[in-house]
Amino acid sequence: MTGVFSQTGSFFIMPRIIKSLNGTGIAFLALFLFLSLINISKASGQPVSGEEYKVKAGFIYHFTRFTTWPQSTFKAEDSPINLCIASTNTESDIIFALRDKTVKDRKIAVRKFRGKKDINKCQILFIASDDKKFVLKKLKTVKNKGILTIGEISGFIRMGGIINFFKKGDRLRFEVNPDAAEKAGIRFSSQLLMSAEIVRKGR
Amino acid sequence: MSPEKEPAFVRYLKTIKICMLILILCPVFLQWPEQAHATGGKEKRVPEIDFTKFSLEELKNVKITSASKTPEKLSKIPAAVFVITQEDIKRSGATSIPEVLRMAPGVQVARISATEWAVNIRGLNELYSNKLLVLIDGRSVYTNALSGVFWDVQDTVLEDIDRIEIIRGPGAALWGANAVNGVINIITKNASKTQGWQLTLLGGNQEGIFTARYGDIAGDDGFYRAYAKGFLRGRLFEGDRDIKNDPSKSDWQSGRGGFRFDFEPEDHISRVMVEGEAYANKFDTKDIRFFPAPPYFREDESASEAYGGHLITRWQYKLSDNSDAMIRFYYDFYSKDIGMGNVRAHTFDFDSQHRFVPFENHEILWGINARFISDKFAQTFDMEMDPQHKDQYFLSVFFQDRMRIIPDKLNLTIGSKFEYNRYTGMEIQPSLRMIWFPRENHALWGAISRAARVPSRIESDVEFNSQVPPSSGANAPVIVRYLGNNDLEAETLTAYELGYRIQPAENWWVNMTGFYHDYKDLIALELARPPFTEQSASDRWIVPFKYRNNKNGHSVGFEMAAYWEVMSFWKLKGAYTLLETNLENETAQPEDESVKLMVRRSNPHNQFSLISSVDISENIEFDLWFRYVDRLSEEDVGAYSTIDTRISWKPRPLMEISLVGQNLLEEKHSEFSSLKVERSFYLKLDWCF
Numbered sequence: 001m002t003g004v005f006s007q008t009g010s011f012f013i014m015p016r017i018i019k020s021l022n023g024t025g026i027a028f029l030a031l032f033l034f035l036s037l038i039n040i041s042k043a044s045g046q047p048v049s050g051e052e053y054k055v056k057a058g059f060i061y062h063f064t065r066f067t068t069w070p071q072s073t074f075k076a077e078d079s080p081i082n083l084c085i086a087s088t089n090t091e092s093d094i095i096f097a098l099r100d101k102t103v104k105d106r107k108i109a110v111r112k113f114r115g116k117k118d119i120n121k122c123q124i125l126f127i128a129s130d131d132k133k134f135v136l137k138k139l140k141t142v143k144n145k146g147i148l149t150i151g152e153i154s155g156f157i158r159m160g161g162i163i164n165f166f167k168k169g170d171r172l173r174f175e176v177n178p179d180a181a182e183k184a185g186i187r188f189s190s191q192l193l194m195s196a197e198i199v200r201k202g203r
Numbered sequence: 204m205s206p207e208k209e210p211a212f213v214r215y216l217k218t219i220k221i222c223m224l225i226l227i228l229c230p231v232f233l234q235w236p237e238q239a240h241a242t243g244g245k246e247k248r249v250p251e252i253d254f255t256k257f258s259l260e261e262l263k264n265v266k267i268t269s270a271s272k273t274p275e276k277l278s279k280i281p282a283a284v285f286v287i288t289q290e291d292i293k294r295s296g297a298t299s300i301p302e303v304l305r306m307a308p309g310v311q312v313a314r315i316s317a318t319e320w321a322v323n324i325r326g327l328n329e330l331y332s333n334k335l336l337v338l339i340d341g342r343s344v345y346t347n348a349l350s351g352v353f354w355d356v357q358d359t360v361l362e363d364i365d366r367i368e369i370i371r372g373p374g375a376a377l378w379g380a381n382a383v384n385g386v387i388n389i390i391t392k393n394a395s396k397t398q399g400w401q402l403t404l405l406g407g408n409q410e411g412i413f414t415a416r417y418g419d420i421a422g423d424d425g426f427y428r429a430y431a432k433g434f435l436r437g438r439l440f441e442g443d444r445d446i447k448n449d450p451s452k453s454d455w456q457s458g459r460g461g462f463r464f465d466f467e468p469e470d471h472i473s474r475v476m477v478e479g480e481a482y483a484n485k486f487d488t489k490d491i492r493f494f495p496a497p498p499y500f501r502e503d504e505s506a507s508e509a510y511g512g513h514l515i516t517r518w519q520y521k522l523s524d525n526s527d528a529m530i531r532f533y534y535d536f537y538s539k540d541i542g543m544g545n546v547r548a549h550t551f552d553f554d555s556q557h558r559f560v561p562f563e564n565h566e567i568l569w570g571i572n573a574r575f576i577s578d579k580f581a582q583t584f585d586m587e588m589d590p591q592h593k594d595q596y597f598l599s600v601f602f603q604d605r606m607r608i609i610p611d612k613l614n615l616t617i618g619s620k621f622e623y624n625r626y627t628g629m630e631i632q633p634s635l636r637m638i639w640f641p642r643e644n645h646a647l648w649g650a651i652s653r654a655a656r657v658p659s660r661i662e663s664d665v666e667f668n669s670q671v672p673p674s675s676g677a678n679a680p681v682i683v684r685y686l687g688n689n690d691l692e693a694e695t696l697t698a699y700e701l702g703y704r705i706q707p708a709e710n711w712w713v714n715m716t717g718f719y720h721d722y723k724d725l726i727a728l729e730l731a732r733p734p735f736t737e738q739s740a741s742d743r744w745i746v747p748f749k750y751r752n753n754k755n756g757h758s759v760g761f762e763m764a765a766y767w768e769v770m771s772f773w774k775l776k777g778a779y780t781l782l783e784t785n786l787e788n789e790t791a792q793p794e795d796e797s798v799k800l801m802v803r804r805s806n807p808h809n810q811f812s813l814i815s816s817v818d819i820s821e822n823i824e825f826d827l828w829f830r831y832v833d834r835l836s837e838e839d840v841g842a843y844s845t846i847d848t849r850i851s852w853k854p855r856p857l858m859e860i861s862l863v864g865q866n867l868l869e870e871k872h873s874e875f876s877s878l879k880v881e882r883s884f885y886l887k888l889d890w891c892f
Contacts, residue, residue, distance in 0.1 A: 048252070048265050050252055050254060050266075052267045054252070055265050055267050057254060057255070058254025058255050058262050059254075059259070061255040062255075062258070062259050062262070088396060088398050130857070131399045132857070133398070133400075133892070134420075170771055171266065172265070172267055173263060192259070
């Protein structure tokens with residue numbers, strides 16, 4: 001078997017690559033190098049970063065703190081707050097870490113939302129999905145049942161959802177629909193409303 | 204360029220060069236633990252942050268990294284693994300599985316004709332690479348009929364692929380025979396991740412593709428999806444259609460439909476998956492028919508057809524926190540025309556695995572596999588199988604122990620597969636793998652393993668008469684006869700691998716692997732006896748070749764993959780492959796030059812790929828993919844460089860329009876044969892609702 005190798009050596013193929021390029025290729029290559037250099041010089045300090053759903057879990061914990069449900073919702077002073085998750089992705093399972101955190105003497109219980117039969121077992125429903133049909137179906141199931149709905153899809157507020165996450169650059173923001181909250185019998189403290197990006201009237 | 208004969212010492216120099224590189228790098232690796240020790244031993248990386256302790260305003264300032272997009276975590280597997288994600292597939296602009304594989308280090312992909320690809324890992328590349336195992340959701344698409352993969356019928360909705368795992372080097376200890384040079388594992392998404400409608404429409408100057416998929420919930424704990432896909436590759440490579448001995452095919456039509464169902468009860472203890480698919484595939488081809496009288500040959504237009512389907516069920520059960528079990532069963536059927544012949548095969552496969560921790564620092568994985576294959580070849584005037592119909596079974600057991608010798612520092616994996624088949628009896632395929640973490644984010648691994656390839660049906664049982672046009676001197680037509688051999692042994696490989704991975708920061712990593720593969724008893728054609736004249740209707744000059752275990756060989760190579768997230772919106776992915784292969788005859792008899800003409804195989808010595816992915820804005824993406832592939836010395840195909848580019852725009856969430864240009868640098872280039880791959884464009888609409 002004739003192994004034919006270039007005289008230039010096996011590890012140093014760059015010159016050969018360049019030789020095999022025509023004008024367009026060289027232009028592209030030059031562009032690569034140029035852009036890389038610009039960006040190296042731009043390196044900056046790292047802000048705190050975290051996985052999307054871990055950060056969302058932090059937000060949801062605070063939403064729980066700043067929300068008041070109708071009196072009839074809880075049987076006792078220390079009945080748990082049930083956070084239900086309906087999701088079309090597995091990453092959102094991180095939210096289960098909120099299990100056993102406490103908010104004003106109430107423990108947070110986290111469970112998967114499986115449909116109608118769970119309505120009375122949920123005070124919060126987080127719909128972790130960007131699938132519009134899936135979201136609409138869940139929203140319809142829990143409409144006006146005293147459940148705080150949280151979503152992460154554009155148009156969630158218009159669909160009748162109460163709090164919606166959205167991204168601004170690589171930071172998280174949330175919007176609130178006070179009308180829908182009112183219909184569900186839920187009240188928010190001003191701390192929550194002040195941090196919300198847009199307080200949009202439901203249409 | 205004319206191929207130059209290389210003196211042996213030059214080849215040794217190259218081997219030495221690789222060894223030296225490894226040696227030069229080794230001391231660098233060895234210093235690290237000392238440094239780590241000096242800084243007080245184990246360093247803790249980013250601690251788990253409890254975001255509930257943050258205020259709402261503080262949370263709004265946290266930079267988010269979505270879990271699916273974070274760069275691949277430093278793999279703890281002591282093997283050369285590369286993963287192609289759905290995002291990679293989408294942004295590559297590739298429209299078929301073999302084209303996607305071009306981005307992986309160590310994988311050679313070359314287009315042979317409109318419907319054929321040569322795909323291999325770490326070896327001489329050819330149409331049906333017989334030492335590469337390919338699995339789709341655990342179903343082997345490697346066909347035992349001729350030891351290889353029919354790439355033209357391996358397809359699915361590319362948008363529904365979750366990832367493609369490519370394991371270079373022997374995977375035989377786990378996957379069993381034929382996983383000699385590597386394993387390609389194509390894994391489709393869980394049905395819960397494909398909910399709602401997705402429509403894609405793709406049209407360009409070489410192909411048109413349509414896919415529709417619908418997913419919904421099934422009951423309280425289940426999800427399903429159903430899909431249909433069709434494509435037309437009508438006018439492929441029109442200009443090159445009339446090349447002799449290279450009947451590039453046109454009017455390629457393909458359609459398939461299938462479903463997947465996933466069921467996971469709330470307790471998360473068991474999971475069930477059921478998957479099924481049916482497909483049909485057709486393209487025009489030219490058959491060269493032989494006649495006993497001049498002009499001896501006539502070209503006939505005909506259609507090459509293929510169809511098939513499969514059904515898989517898989518059940519996973521969690522026995523405890525560190526113990527689980529899996530049982531999988533599948534049935535697969537295909538019928539495919541090869542040349543003027545046809546082969547059809549039914550496969551029944553049962554697979555089970557059990558993982559448990561018998562005592563601290565040991566994790567045992569073991570399993571049983573049983574496979575039954577029933578095939579049937581159609582008789583043609585030039586090909587005859589004896590027997591035409593054959594039932595075969597394969598039985599195997601494997602076990603593996605992953606030992607944590609020094610927890611978080613040194614892991615040792617030993618394992619072996621014991622496989623029985625009726626061709627060659629028992630094949631024992633052990634492997635020994637070790638991985639060492641000199642400090643966090645650095646891993647050095649090494650492996651020694653043995654793998655075997657079982658002879659194919661063709662190699663055992665064929666009689667194939669290939670007609671050669673009589674040269675001006677000879678009066679009688681010449682027939683090259685290939686004869687199968689029932690006494691073949693399995694081909695074996697002993698592989699030595701050494702790899703290093705480093706991820707110094709969240710935003711970049713580098714993987715390097717060097718290997719030496721030592722092959723024994725490779726199967727090749729050999730002149731069975733001197734050519735003779737056969738008297739039938741007319742005289743024929745017969746040149747008889749027979750399959751024999753007559754070759755040894757070795758290959759040496761180096762593979763590198765690197766990832767760099769330059770900015771949050773700009774990512775670079777590079778891959779480099781160096782591969783040197785050598786075959787030697789076991790006997791002193793020199794190889795007949797004509798054998799090289801019959802079996803066309805070759806690999807480039809150098810390959811390079813660089814992908815740049817830029818998110819220009821929230822809804823515009825721009826990707827560039829540069830590739831360089833060295834010349835094929837055995838095939839007289841020149842080196843080529845090429846660029847694919849993709850620009851996409853999301854007019855609204857869940858809708859994407861993309862424009863892709865492929866092979867832009869030149870009007871056309873050869874990759875394996877005289878067929879030239881042309882520059883092409885397409886426009887694609889991807890719409891979810």
